[in-house]
Amino acid sequence: xxxxVIEGGELIDGTGAARRRADVGIAGxxxxxxxxxxxxxxxxxxxxxxxxxxxxFIDVHTHDDCLLLHAPQGAHPKLSQGVTxxxxxxxxxxxxPLMTQSPPAPLDLLGTSDWxxxxxxxxxxxxxxxxxxxxxxxxVGHSTLRVKxxxxxxxxxxPDECARMAADLASALQAGAIxxxxxxxxxxxxxxxxxxxVAVGAPLTAAGGMVAMHIRDEGDAITAALRxxxxxxxxLGITTVLSHHKLVGTANxxxxxxxxxxxxxxxxxxxxxxxxxPYNASSTMLLPARVHQSxxxxxxxxxxxxxAAGRSLFELAKERNRTPEDVAKALQPAGAIYFAMDEGDVSxxxxxxxxxxxSDGLAHDVQPHPRLWGTFPRVLGRYVREQRLLxxxxxxxxxxxxxxxxxxxxxxxxLAVGNFADVVIFDxxxxxxxASYQQxxxxxxxxxxxxxxxxxxxxxxxxxxxxxxxxLRRA
Ligand SMILES: [Zn+2]
Numbered sequence: 001x002x003x004x005v006i007e008g009g010e011l012i013d014g015t016g017a018a019r020r021r022a023d024v025g026i027a028g029x030x031x032x033x034x035x036x037x038x039x040x041x042x043x044x045x046x047x048x049x050x051x052x053x054x055x056x057f058i059d060v061h062t063h064d065d066c067l068l069l070h071a072p073q074g075a076h077p078k079l080s081q082g083v084t085x086x087x088x089x090x091x092x093x094x095x096x097p098l099m100t101q102s103p104p105a106p107l108d109l110l111g112t113s114d115w116x117x118x119x120x121x122x123x124x125x126x127x128x129x130x131x132x133x134x135x136x137x138x139x140v141g142h143s144t145l146r147v148k149x150x151x152x153x154x155x156x157x158x159p160d161e162c163a164r165m166a167a168d169l170a171s172a173l174q175a176g177a178i179x180x181x182x183x184x185x186x187x188x189x190x191x192x193x194x195x196x197x198v199a200v201g202a203p204l205t206a207a208g209g210m211v212a213m214h215i216r217d218e219g220d221a222i223t224a225a226l227r228x229x230x231x232x233x234x235x236l237g238i239t240t241v242l243s244h245h246k247l248v249g250t251a252n253x254x255x256x257x258x259x260x261x262x263x264x265x266x267x268x269x270x271x272x273x274x275x276x277x278p279y280n281a282s283s284t285m286l287l288p289a290r291v292h293q294s295x296x297x298x299x300x301x302x303x304x305x306x307x308a309a310g311r312s313l314f315e316l317a318k319e320r321n322r323t324p325e326d327v328a329k330a331l332q333p334a335g336a337i338y339f340a341m342d343e344g345d346v347s348x349x350x351x352x353x354x355x356x357x358x359s360d361g362l363a364h365d366v367q368p369h370p371r372l373w374g375t376f377p378r379v380l381g382r383y384v385r386e387q388r389l390l391x392x393x394x395x396x397x398x399x400x401x402x403x404x405x406x407x408x409x410x411x412x413x414x415l416a417v418g419n420f421a422d423v424v425i426f427d428x429x430x431x432x433x434x435a436s437y438q439q440x441x442x443x444x445x446x447x448x449x450x451x452x453x454x455x456x457x458x459x460x461x462x463x464x465x466x467x468x469x470x471x472l473r474r475a
Contacts, residue, residue, distance in 0.1 A: 001027075001030065001039070001041045001042065002025040002026060002027055002033070002040060002041070002042040002043070002177075003026055003027050003028065003042070003043050003044065003453065003454065003473045004026040004042060004043065004044045004045070004046065004421075004451075005023055005024070005025050005026070005037050005040065005042040005044075005045050005046070005456060006023060006024040006026070006046050006048050006053055006423065007023040007024075007037060007038060007045055007047060007048065007049075007051065007092065008048050008049035008050075008052035008347070009022075009023070009024075009048025009051050009052065009425065010025070010045050010048075010051070010052050010053065011024065011052075011053050011054075011207075011415060012052055012053070012054045012392065012393050012396045013034075013054075013055070013180060013207050013329075013401075013415045013416065014054060014055040014396060014397060014400035014401035014413050014414040014415055015105075015397065015401045015414055016273070016393055016394055016397035016402075017393065017394055019052070019392070019393060019446075021036075022034050022035055022036070022053075023035065023036060023037040023038065023195055024037075024053060024415060024421075025037050025040065025042070025424065026421040026451075026454050027454075029267065029420055029421055029453040029454040029455075030237065030418065030419065030421055030454065030455055031278045031415060031416065031417055031418065031420070031421050032056070032143050032417060032418075033417060034393065034415065034417055037255065039466065043303055043321045045451065046425070046456075048425045048428070048448075049056060049213040050307065051401060051425050051426060051427055051428075051448060052392070052396075052425070052426050052427075053081075053217070053401040053415070053425055054396045054415070054424050054425075054430050055082065055084075055396070055412070055413055055414055055419075055423065055424070055425050056082060056084025056085065056134075056400075056402070056412055056422030056450060056462050057081065057082045057084065057085075057294050057357075057358075057376045057399040057400060057450070057457050058083070058084070058085045058086075058087070058366070058399060058400055058403040058404060058409070058412065059083045059086045059087065059092050059242060059334075059358055059359050059375070059376075059405070060087045060090055060241070060275045060355075060357070060358040060403045060406075060407060061086070061087065061125045061212075061243055061275045061277070061358025061359060061360045062086040062087060062090065062091060062358070062359060062360070062361065063088070063091070063093065063109055063110055063253070063360070063361070063362055063363065064078070064086050064088050064136070064148065064361075064363060064365070065088055065089060065093075065094060065095035065096075065110050065114075065123075065138075065362075066095055066111045066151070066200070066363075067262040067346055067363040068086070068127060068132040068133070068134075068136055068469075069114060069126060069127060069130050069132075069224050070130070070400075071116070071130075071133075071199055071466050071467075072133055072463065072466055074463070074464075075443045075461055075463060076134075076135075076458070077363060077373045077441070078134055078359075078361075078363060078437040078444045078456045079450055079452075079463060080298065080373070080444060080450075080458060080461045080463075081316065081373070081374070081375065081376040081377055081412075081444050081447060082376055082377070082426060082447045082450050083134060083425035083450075084133055084135060084422035084423075084424070084450060084451075084457075084469075085134060085135040085136070085137065085404075085412055085413075085422065085447055085469075086136050086137075086405065087136075087137050087138075087139065087178075087212075087404035087407060088133070088136055088137070088138045088139065088237065089138050089140060089141050089177075089181050090141075090144035090174060090181045090212055090214070090243060090340065090358075090360070091140060091141070091143075091181060091183040091185075091186070091187075091214040091243060092141045092142045092144070092182045092183025092184070092189050092214060093106060093107050093109060093118075093139070093143055093181070093183060093186075094139060094141035094144045094181065095110055095114060095115065095117065095144075096116070096117035096118075096119070096120045096122065096123035096139050096140075096144070096148055096158060096172075096253040096464045097117055097118055097119050097120045097122075097123070097140075097144070097148060097168055097172065098115055098118075098144050098148045099114070099115060099116055099117065099118050099471055100115045100147070100248065102184075103115055103147070103188070104131050104147060105146065105186075105332075105333050106143075106183070106186050106187075106188075106284060106285045107147065107188070108285075108333060109201070109284070109335065109364065109365075110364065111132060111286065111364040112459075114397060115392040118169075119171065119173075119175075120138075120168070120171065120172030120175055120177055120274075121171065121172070121176075121219045121304055123138070124138065124175055124176050124177070124471055124473065126127060126427075127471050128203045128470075128471045130470040130473070131466075131467035131468075131469070132460060132467070132470075133380070133450065133452075133463070133466045133469050134457075134469040134472075135422070135453070135462045135466065135469045135470050135472050136410070136469065136471055136472065136473075137178045137407060137409060137472040137473075137474075138176075138177050138178065138469075138471070139177065139178060139179050139180060139212055139240065140168075140169055140172045140177045140178050140179070140180050140181070141175070141180075141181050141182075141183040142165070142180055142181065142183070142189060142197065142200060142201075143182075143183050143186060143188045143189045144187055145165040145169065145200065146150065146188055147188055147293030148168070149161050149165050149168070149440055150455075153187070153188045153191065153212075154187075154189050154191050156191055156192060156193045156195075157196045157200070157225050158184075159199070159200075159426050160387050162196055162199035163199075163201050165200040165338055166199060166200050166201075166203055167204075167205050168232075169200060169201070170203035170207070170290070172206070173203055173207040173209050173474065174207075175473070176471070176472075176473025176474050177209070177473075177474060178209060178210065178407060178408060178472070178474045179204060179209035179210035179211055179212065179238075179239075179474075180200070180204060180209065180210075180211050180212075180213045181211070181213070181214070181243075182197055182212075182213045182214065182232075183213075183214040184197070184213075184214075184215070184216045184228075185214050185215065185216055185217070185327075185340075186214070186285075188257055188400055190194060194228050194231055194232050194235075195446060196238060197211075197232045198232055198235045201203075201232065201236050202236070202237050204236055205236050205238060207472075208238075208408070208410070209235065209238060209474065210238050210239040210241065210337070210406075210407065211232065211238055211239070211242070211362050212227045212240075212241040212243050213232070213233075213240065213242060214243045214244070215228070215229045215242060215243075215441060216228060216229075218246055218248050218289055218345065218380070218384075219247070219248045219249045219251075219252055219293060220249065220251065220252065222247060223250065223262060224275075226263070227245060227262070228261050229242060230262075230263075230266045230270065233270060233271075233272060233440075234266075234270045236271070237270075238270040238271070239272070239273070239406060239408075240270065240271065240273075241272075241274060241275060241367055241406065242263065242272065242273070242274040242275075243262075243274070243275060243358075243360075244275060244276060244277060244282070244358065244360050245259070245276050245338065245349050245355070246276065246341050246345065246346070246349065247259065247284065247288060247341065247342065247345050248282065248290075248292075248293050248294075248338070248340040248341055248357050249293040249340055250340075252456070253341075253342035253344070253345060253350065254342060254345065255345070256344075256348045256349050257344040257348070258334065260348065260349065260352055262378070263352075264341075264354075266319065267354060270362060272354065273354045273355070273402075273406050274349070274354060274355050274356070275356045275357065275358035275381075276346070276349045276350050276355055276356075276357065276358070277291065277357070277358060277359055277360050277371045277375050277474065278346065278350060278357070278370050278371075278375060278377075278379045278382065278383055279341075279342065279346070279370070279375075280339065280341040280342065280343050280346050280367070280394045281289070281296075281300070281302060281337050281338060281339045281340070281369065281437075282337070282338050282369075283337045283338070283339065283360070283362060283369035283371070284335065284336070284338075284341065284362075285333070285334070285335055285336070286299065286302070286313075286328050286332065286333075286334035286336040287328075287336075287471065288325040288328040288329055290340075291313065291324045291325055291328055291336055291338075291422055293323075293338070293339065293340045295337050295339045296312060296314065296338075296339040296438060297312065297313035297314065297324065297328075297336050297337065297339070298310065298312055298313070298336060298337040298339055298367070299312075299313055299331060299334060299335070299336055299360070299367070300312050300334075300335040300336055300337055300365040300367050300368055300369065301334060301335045301364075301365050301366040301367065301379065302331040302332075302333075302334035302335075302368065303332075303333045303334065304331055304332065304333075304334070305330070305331055306324055306366065307324055308331055308473075309333070309365075309366035309367040310367040313328060313336065318325070330379055337369050337437065339358045347383070347387075347389055349365075349381060349391055350379070350389065350390070351389055355398060356398050356402050356403045357375065357376065357379055357395075357398050357399045357403075357404065358375075359371045359372060359375035360375075361373070361375070366420065367440060367441065368431065368436075368440050368441070369440065370435035370436055370437060370440040371435075371444065372435070372440065372441075372443055373433070373434075373441055373443065373444065374433030374435035374442075375395045375433070375437035376399060376444075377431045377432055377433045377444035377445070377446060377447060378432070378433035378444075379395050379398075379399070379433035379462055380392070380426070380432075380446075381396070381431050382430070382432070383448070384428075385428065385429070385431070390430060399415045400413040400414065401414045404450065406431070408474070408475075409472055410475060411414065412418055412472070420430065420450055420453055421453060422451065422452055422453065423449075423450070423451040424447065424449070424450050424451075425448045425449040425450075426446050426447050426448055427448060428446075429446075430445055430446035430447065431444070431446030431447065432444065432445050432446055444461065445461075447460075447461065448460060452465070452468035452469055453468050453469070453470060455468035458462035
């Protein structure tokens with residue numbers, strides 16, 4: 001007797017294989033049968049007629065470390081998109097291990113109130129106790145380790161400091177962290193050398209962890225930055241994820257031909273992959289130096305001028321008769337959206353075989369980038385249905401099977417007998433993002449139902465169960 005049969009749908013299993021007509025039988029939190037199950041007894045049956053049944057999506061690039069600790073109110077940015085698992089702690093920024101009341105930028109992108117875990121194990125335990133809304137696998141941020149272990153961030157770490165950071169990482173891996181993230185792009189880690197990253201990341205090799213890297217430069221100096229990241233991953237002999245791969249600045253538009261060929265060449269001798277989000281605008285802390293590269297800059301939050309959230313930096317500058325850089329300085333600390341990418345690069349990177357989908361959403365922003373609420377439906381609506389850039393099967397693979405394999409998430413990402421029952425039912429003709437730069441928190445359409453570990457968690461964008469997720473600790 002099944003607890004649940006999802007019947008009548010077209011199954012896309014996450015491997016990249018063609019869709020097929022099949023029902024999914026679930027008992028407890030696992031898939032126990034796939035096939036034609038119409039005459040099999042079940043406690044509950046859900047019709048997926050005319051719909052796609054796929055593995056729950058995996059958001060490989062998130063900053064949901066704090067978001068997951070608190071029971072959500074109303075619709076949920078990730079669950080409502082069909083996401084059932086998130087990777088936290090990206091870009092060098094993880095909530096643990098660090099206790100502070102005033103995290104320096106960009107750590108403050110995670111909010112300022114939850115920096116209360118001296119050990120990574122304590123964070124994982126708290127997450128488990130909170131019973132998160134979706135599954136979470138967690139990275140340890142190198143910048144977080146730096147802020148914890150170094151007095152002065154404007155130089156490379158000494159061998160002693162590297163050893164202390166490495167020891168902290170080793171105990172986090174022991175507790176179940178899946179790897180390390182780095183963000184040498186950002187002020188707290190800009191002075192870190194490749195040697196420092198290799199020294200701190202040393203425990204990853206024996207533990208079978210991985211590294212996700214926000215590289216040093218995504219503009220003019222991107223090739224050197226890519227080579228540095230590939231060198232670090234290769235020296236450690238581990239899987240390297242190049243985070244939110246993109247090219248910023250008009251002068252660099254079209255250079256994805258060059259960067260992807262560097263990545264392809266490296267992939268012949270080392271395990272490397274990347275993630276991307278389906279937008280031609282990026283978002284992070286408000287950096288005055290980034291302003292000139294962008295055709296438009298929208299303020300996402302500002303501590304000094306909260307009312308600036310949602311405004312154009314260039315308009316504010318005009319009103320005040322000052323330069324946009326000056327206004328950017330006056331708004332600090334703050335966040336922004338930068339329009340500085342080329343749609344051709346976005347498409348080319350998204351369709352590359354090594355690319356997975358990750359939102360990079362910032363849940364604590366007042367006026368966030370719409371990628372927080374719209375990434376996955378946008379790929380399925382805009383890039384699959386409208387532009388036919390990818391087949392639906394391939395797009396789902398980039399959100400599920402590929403991601404689970406690269407991040408070592410056992411029993412996730414593929415709908416197969418014995419795997420966990422993380423399932424999304426969606427309408428391939430209706431699925432679409434509705435979040436925009438003006439209205440960034442609108443719930444996507446076409447996502448009918450989402451099951452997390454066999455539990456119905458979301459129906460038509462509405463959360464119906466907030467605690468079905470689990471902490472996915474490294475085996
Ligand atoms: Zn990043």
